[in-house]
Amino acid sequence: MANPEPLPLPNDVEADPTELQNDSGALLRWDKGDGTGVGHVALLGVRTVILALILCQDRSIEDSRLHSFLRRLNLTRDTVLPWASEDSKEPPVTLDKYLDLLAKLNYLEKVVTPSASGPGEPPTITWRWGSREAEFSEAAAAEFIASIVLDGEGSDSEGEAPARGGRRGVDDEPRLTREQKRARLLKNVERAAGGPLAE
Template sequence: MPPRRQSQASQTKGKQPAQETQDDSDEETQGGRSGPLTDADIESRAGMLVRLALFQEYKRIPIRRTEVAKQILPDNTRAFPLVFARAQTILRDTFGCELYEIRARGKGESTEDPSQTQAMTQTQKKGKGKGRQPNRGLDAIDEEEEEEDEEEEDATITQKVKRETGTKVYILQNILPGKIIEAMAEPAPLPHGIEVEGDDDDSGALLQWDKGDGGIIGHVGLLGIRTLILSLVLCHNRIINDDHLHALLRRLNLHRETVLPYASKDTTDPHLTLDKYLELLAKYQYLEKIKNPGPMGQAEGGTVEWKWGSREAEFSSKAAAKFMEEIMLGKEGESDSEEEDEDQPRRRGRGAPRERASRPQKRQKLRDDIIKAAGGVPLSGRD
């Protein structure tokens, strides 16, 4: 008896996984509905992507791959890797920055207690066997355990695929070395007696922070407040209660309704209050605002917490630690001879001199304390 011929629907169903795999692999190759791009087309589209990245970054709006495909590559979406690579080269060589893929919301570095996580895992494992019916025999129990193992393995594979896929959302990240930025920000005023036309407040620095950003949060004073807030969040296990944060800021005379007397010279927006500034930091993804419901899931009685946002690539935890270190101990490499001279008379008056920790030892101790305050997770990013 000849074998039955499969129906067309079943054949199509069997080919779908292979076809989806082929489409995914083709996504990373050149070509599209309009055919492959020429070198001139790639150069032109890369320039368009660079302009889009600069404009969006000025407004603090991340760039999505879907938006790039819609505006720049509507008929050649498969050529995205080539255009993206060329745009990265232009950004690095010309502007000293690059497109960086940010993490998803709520996916920051974990600071959970390992023992607590282990206890939860054991509880979940125990809970899996509660629904088993008694007296079903060892074979039935073994089958259930095998099914559970397969489900766990499938979930792990799915998580790995999601992690490898990424968010496909990008921001511009500076790649210039810190020493070059410091040198560019050094004032270089003209000698006395030389008259110039234009802005008399020009410091002569190549990089002027007060003119670098014309946005509503672009003033250098607001940049300092943002750095302070992120440092406080970092040192409170990377997440801080809203009331606790404001209690700390009140010590600096920064209240919720305090009008921050800082605004960029190029903006026409009114001055911000502290609460409004925090909301903007959350909007632009420097901070992440977490609203916890109250009792019985009601909105009343809920709490608000703040944690680092997905723009941590712009200001990393290492940069925050360096900021605190320079405030407390000065810049690395500075001489501490004056401090030694001040301590000498007091040492002699006490009788037996005590060993004094050197500046490098103090720095290392401070760095270790910051890591502990940040939940024990190693600091990451650029400093």
């Protein structure tokens, strides 16, 4: 989603050509936050992705594994996230600092375990789903995952997704409607989370 892709030119002849040239076509544009300390839309998107990843890993994930998933979205430990407007005096926020901020705000729980190898080894860090579910629940994270997976799938003229292989009768599984796929996907997310999802 973070990889740039060329967009088709709009039919609007009044479109600003410089705007088209500056748009990379990526679905996730980390450089396009709303620029305020309270809204920061891009950071809310990053938070949603992180919580969804943790949810699907039995509500707990090691730091190295989380970062390996986030690298697929071009987010490294030192990536500067859009946080404040250009005239703000606040320092830039890196991904690692943002994870610590999420822990401070109770969206995440950071568990630091001393290394069993010895005193000179770095501790193991595990991220867990936090206690702040009033704003973003596990059920909302599951819906986010379902919308990403199913919206990218498309549908045929009958409202059903095409069978695997693109032809009828290729596999033995009957074709599922979009709603059946959604229900099955939400059940799989619940299984991956290790139990019922909190509302």
